[in-house]
Amino acid sequence: MEEARNYMLTILSLLIGVVTVYSAYRLTRNFSRQQQRTRAVCSSLVVLVISAGLGGMHLLGRRSLSGSAPEDGSLFMALALYLLTLAGILYLFLRLRQLLGEREQLKELAYRDTLTGLLNKNGMDHFWDHCKASEQLAVLYLDLNRFKSINDTLGHHTGDLLLEAVGTSLQQFTRKGKRHIFRVGGDEFVIIAKRCSRKEAEQLALKVLEYITRNYKLEAQELFVSASVGITMSQGRLNPKRLLQEADTAMYNAKQLGSGRYAVYKQESHVPPVKLVSSSRAQ
Structure with a gap:
């Protein structure tokens, strides 16, 4: 009778372990895509779920042990099953953490440009998906001048080195939660x-x-490179496609006026949209 009781308590303990692991998995699913406040709530819930699960297993294990007489083998069996259950839940939890870590690394690789280390188009899509509809944004579209000529005359290797150098330079303008830079x-x-x-x-x-x-300075080459920038501002409800098109149009307006300049997109055609960088930089 005691053995059957111990088996029932052990099975119940295992069920608690499985439910605990599954609940923790569900709460941490798509963790990186959630807002900061949601991640904080989910983290607190995961801690509570795991604590409750281990606490419940501990109480069941103690009950199982208390009902076993020291002179028979049920005490040893209850203790072994109790320890085995704890080891199982610990292994599952550690394995879950490992899988989640690998998943986060894969997401990071999917959202990052391998050449420059900046966010890529996937990263931009992720940004738009989690951006508030009424968010006030400034979108700057940057294009390097004469890059195609550099790529064609000096080769793709030199072009890649230049892009890598520019990406490193742009990294310093990133501000977590406020400013994001993408290679598109x-x-x-x-x-x-x-x-x-x-x-x-x-x-x-x-x-x-x-x-x-x-x-x-790119290996044996030394190149002077300038850029052109187009700017647009969000007005009311966000429209990512429109914002990118406006910034791209403004960038071409700046490019037509020479190198090293930026232009602000304006719907009123009679307003001059162009601002200049210092002439020493534009030459």
Whole structure:
């Protein structure tokens, strides 16, 4: 009778372990895609679920042990099964953490450009999916001047070295939770700044251009490279496709006026949209 009771308690303990692991898995599913507040709530719930599961297993194990007489073999069996259950839940929990870690690494690789280390188009899609509909944004579209010529005359290896150097330069303008930088094409980059006014966006464009427009030493080559930047501001409800098109249009407007310049997109055609970088940089 005692053996049957111990078996029942052990099976119940195992069920608690399985439910605990499954609940922790469900709570941490798509963890990286959730908002910061949601992640904090889920983390607290995971701690509570695991604590409750281990606590329940511990109580069942103690009951199983207390009902076993020291002179028969049921005490040893109850103790072995209790320890085996704890080892199983610990193994499952550690394995779950390992799988979640590997999944986060795969997501990071999927969202990052391998050449520059910046976010890629997948990362941009992820950004738009988690951006508030009423978020105030400044979108800056950056394009390197003469990049195709450099690629054609000096080869793709030199072009890749240049892109890598530019990506490293742009990394310093990243601000966690506020400013994100993406490589969206061969030599095209997009900077999205949250809670950014037009004046701040223009100041950012100036800083980026002044830092990007310079001589680059790429192995045996030394190249002077400049860029052009187009700026647009979000107005009301976000429309990612429209914002990118507007910033791209403004960038081509800046490119037509020479190198090392930026332009602000405006719907009113009679308003001059162009702002200039210092002439020493534009030459």
